[in-house]
Amino acid sequence: MHVLGGGGHGGFWGWDSLPKKPKQQRKRFDSKSSNSVEANGGPCFRFPLKQAVTAGSLALTGDTIAQLRDRWRKANTLDQQSSGSTPTSQDVTQVLLSDHDWLRALRMTSYGFVLYGPGSYAWYQYLDHALPEKTVVNLLLKVLLNQVVLGPSVIAVVFAWNNLWQGKLSQLPDKYRKDALPTLLYGFRFWIPVSLLNFWVVPLQARVAFMCVGSIFWNFCLSSTMSK
Template sequence: MGSLFGGAGGGHGGLWWRPFESQKRQGRRRSSKPSDSVDRTNGGGGYRFPLKQALTAGSLAFAGDTIAQLSERYRKRNALSDSGFSKDIMWMLCSNHDWLRALRMASYGFLLYGPGSYAWYQYLDHALPKQTVENLLLKVLLNQIVLGPSVVAIVFAWNNIWLGKFSELPNKYQKDAIPTLITGYKFWIPVSALNFWVVPLQARVAFMSMGSIFWNFCLSATMSK
């Protein structure tokens, strides 16, 4: 896992040329503060950005939004007319693509969902380390009442801010937040159970991001009907 902050323990690389007395003094300083190198190595002394999870979430968010856009245009074009559909299908699917929307979702995945959800999964594993049925059910419950509403709230805010519609955000929450959560529970509760039961910690962000691709595809299909 990559780290954007922190580095190798400083001041230790030039000990080989120092006089013996300097080495003893340096050794005493190290022994008096044993946590320095441990903290730097293990991330205890600073924030370690989960670069791998952020890149994974950002890439899959970009792919998921692209698939959703393509499926929306496919359904619309197919519903309008079948004539000449096979000739211009590739042009139709690739034209008028909202790249800013896809990049907006990719930035959300990279900056917010990837790091945030990974930190949340780390916390749950730390608080509930035993792989029991009780802990599994509690993790799923906490995931739905904490992470679920947080994701919905942040996604709505992220999109409205980028679109310059921040003033419309309260109305967006009032109108769409609860229906989105209730509909999502039907899909995300079993997916979350599978995620906590069989998926290792390092792969959970990727697994849930893949689930988001499938969820967005099904959601767009339902809304088109």
């Protein structure tokens, strides 16, 4: 209305009383629609779609590599036991393109999309907010927190997610006892140097993508552990 009326005291067409009520209504509407923090009484959550898609895609890639390796090993072992010869290229192609476990692939992809992508994005934002200065001490603290908080959380969640999909929640405690600690300790050797590079060199907006690229290897390890 100020644009149409030139912004003077008369408002639109010199009417002074009419704009008051619409102005108040518009103010309430704008504050309610644009400022969700005040309207909802809490912070506005935006689902990090880009990070979720990236994590889901790379989780699928890691699982695919794991499945291809498992089928290759199985076919190679069976062929050598039956004929004592190396499998031909036609046999290899047939093995690699058949019997893909799409449900297993969906489990890992949904884990990356729903849980790992959004969760790790929020975690890295929190670390940068809590430790904003780029110092050696903060770098080491971030790496340490990443290993003692995010690492065990990821393993706990992915094990539970996998058993939930398979309807084997009753077997989850045994899965934790058997595989959680070895997986975590193995992950330390990989993720500590990757985390150092991630926090020291990679900007915040690219950290989930960078860690997800590293997760191709890690998802390969997780997927192999899940299939045991």
